[in-house]
Amino acid sequence: MPALAPDLRKALLALPQKEKDQLLTRLVAQDAVLVEQLSYRLLELDDDTDALETRRQRLRTQVDDPVRGYHQTPNDLLHIVRQLQTRLAYHAKITGDTFGEIELTLRLLGNVLRHQPEAVARLHGPTQPLLQHLARRTHEVLRQTTKLHPDYLTELEPALNDVLALLYASAAAPLARELGVPVAIKN
Numbered sequence: 001m002p003a004l005a006p007d008l009r010k011a012l013l014a015l016p017q018k019e020k021d022q023l024l025t026r027l028v029a030q031d032a033v034l035v036e037q038l039s040y041r042l043l044e045l046d047d048d049t050d051a052l053e054t055r056r057q058r059l060r061t062q063v064d065d066p067v068r069g070y071h072q073t074p075n076d077l078l079h080i081v082r083q084l085q086t087r088l089a090y091h092a093k094i095t096g097d098t099f100g101e102i103e104l105t106l107r108l109l110g111n112v113l114r115h116q117p118e119a120v121a122r123l124h125g126p127t128q129p130l131l132q133h134l135a136r137r138t139h140e141v142l143r144q145t146t147k148l149h150p151d152y153l154t155e156l157e158p159a160l161n162d163v164l165a166l167l168y169a170s171a172a173a174p175l176a177r178e179l180g181v182p183v184a185i186k187n
Contacts, residue, residue: 036094056100059091063104067111074119074130077112081133084108098144099152105141106159109134113166123171135175138167142181160185 004012012020028034044051063084071077085105092101112134113120123131145153145160161184167176168183 033093040094052095052097052100055091055095056097056104059088059100059104060107062087063108064111067108067115071116071119074127077116077119078130078133081108081112081130085137099148099156102141102144102148102156103159105137106156106163109138109141109163110159110166113163113170120170120172123174127171131170131172132175134167134170135172135179135181138163138176139179139181142185157185 012023015023028038040051066080066084067077071080085108088101088104088108091104092098119127119130120134121127141163142160145156148156164182164184167173167181
């Protein structure tokens with residue numbers, strides 16, 4: 001994003017407060033993500049002390065429901081997993097909730113590996129994209145956890161080890177080994 005020229009910056013700051021407010025609201029309205037971030041920060045957090053937990057609970061429901069059903073092909077399941085992963089990333093972008101994104105991603109991965117045994121049992125043509133995605137997402141989550149405070153990692157360790165055990169019990173094990181995903185973590 002280009003910086004403002006010093007002269008323009010000075011002129012903007014010299015504007016009357018009412019004009020600055022109008023410009024600010026027009027500019028903010030042009031960025032949908034910024035509008036939602038501000039709405040979360042300024043409205044939700046002020047009204048509801050559990051706003052973050054409420055959002056997480058809604059996402060938990062979304063993560064749990066579609067993964068458990070029957071899917072025609074592994075690609076159908078992969079499509080759903082990617083959509084859910086996009087929602088989780090958007091949640092983190094809006095709320096700044098990295099811990100929640102990691103926790104919910106682990107829940108999603110665990111649900112797929114646990115509730116879709118037919119889709120993760122064999123590594124062959126139709127299942128390969130799904131299994132590659134699961135191995136890469138697990139690798140990415142492990143990388144994300146290194147940025148968290150050690151106390152959070154302690155809290156996530158059982159879920160991480162559960163997902164790792166499920167991953168290595170599935171047909172994605174060779175793909176995970178290739179990526180360097182550990183069999184278990186110890187904090």
